[in-house]
Amino acid sequence: MAQKSKVIEYIDEALEKSKETALSRLLFSYEGITYPITICTTETFQALDHFEARREDIVLASYPKCGSNWLLQIFSEIICTISPQKYEHPEFPVLECGDPEKYQRMKQFPSPRILATHLHYDKLPKSIFTNKAKILVMFRNPKDTATSFFHFHNDVPDIPSFGSWDDFFSYFMKGQVSWGSYFDYAINWNKHLDDKNILFILYEDLRENLAAGVKQMAEFFGFSLTGEQIQAISDRTTFQAMRAKSQETHGPIGPFLFRKGEVGDWKNLFSETQSQEMDEKFNECLAGTPLGVKLKYDIHCKA
Incomplete structure (x- = not known):
């Protein structure tokens, strides 16, 4: 039997912990933000403060359920394309998840290291900025994000479930969810969207034109790819292709991580009242801001 990858090993352990965890005990707070006790610890966050980023690191930032697994797959393919060996994640690739000794082990890893994170901008390790690592931040419209988050909680057998979509929606709107x-x-x-070292990508744009997104992301990180290579990477990282390989890459949880990936799936869950409530929240927080404009809310979040 083939040896399990580090990623699958880590996911299996996290799911084992989740089995024992009631929803009411799933989250703990660190510096004012809630995280899942199954994959994050206070000790790891304290160790993360001393993490040494490198200029060549590939930092992939996104809120949960906004496409981080997709980005990881794309960048693994990019690195495989430009280097002879297959890219394996030597650790679970979400920067803030794992044991506190992880960052010592990461010092041995060759560049470029791929670092995914769901951390808020001001919670990232300072060395990312002092060492001028480039950051790709991907956003997805909030209605589909909430829908995907709910399905993840309620479809994966070992993860604590919410009583109903209405319950989850209420927690999501109050920010009482992981991250x-x-x-x-x-x-x-x-x-920070206009900072020199940051590139913004919209999940919905990537769904619409994957090859254009792959080209833009590769160029941002200084990878030189031919048109043919870009097309080959795009073919291997369509949602359908990743879903087909998801058990191989992520173990039993794979099909749940790559569930639908659709734009507009929120219409199957949101009531009219919930839709209006999120519209109001969006207007209050983001309307008229650079990010508010980039999210194309009226296109993706209006029925």
Whole structure:
């Protein structure tokens, strides 16, 4: 039997912990933001403060359920394309998840290291900025994000479930979910979208034209790819292709991580009242801001 990858090993352990965890005990707060106790610890966050980023690191930032697994797959393919060996994640690739010793082990990893994160901008390790690592931040419209988040909680057998979509919606709007409020996360990143070392990508744009997105992302990180290579990477990282390989890449949880990936799936869950409530929250937090404009809310979030 093939050896399990580090990623699958880590996911299996996290799911085992989740089995024992009631929803009411799932989250703990660190510096004002809630995180899941199954994959994050206070000790790891304290160790993360001393993490040494490198200029060549590929930092992939997104709120949960906004496409981080997709980005990881795309960048693994990009690195495989430009280097002879297959890219394996030597650790679980979400920067803030794992044991506190992880960052010591990461010092041994060759560049470029791929670092995914769901952290708010101001919670990132300072060395990312001092060492001028480039950051790709991907956003997805908040209605589809909430829908995907709910399905993840309620479809994966070992993860604590919410009683109903209405229950989850209420928690989501109050920011009482893993990694805190989507809107706080967005407000925080909105101030930095024009920073020199940051590239913004919209999930919905990537769904619409994957090859254009792959080209833009590769160029941002300084990877030189031919048109043919870009097309090949795009073909291997369509949602359908990743879903087909999801058990191989992520173990039993794979099909749940790559569930639908559709734009507009929120219409199957949101009531009219909930839709209006989120519209009001969006207007209050993001309307008229650079990020508010980039999210194309009227296109993706109006029925």
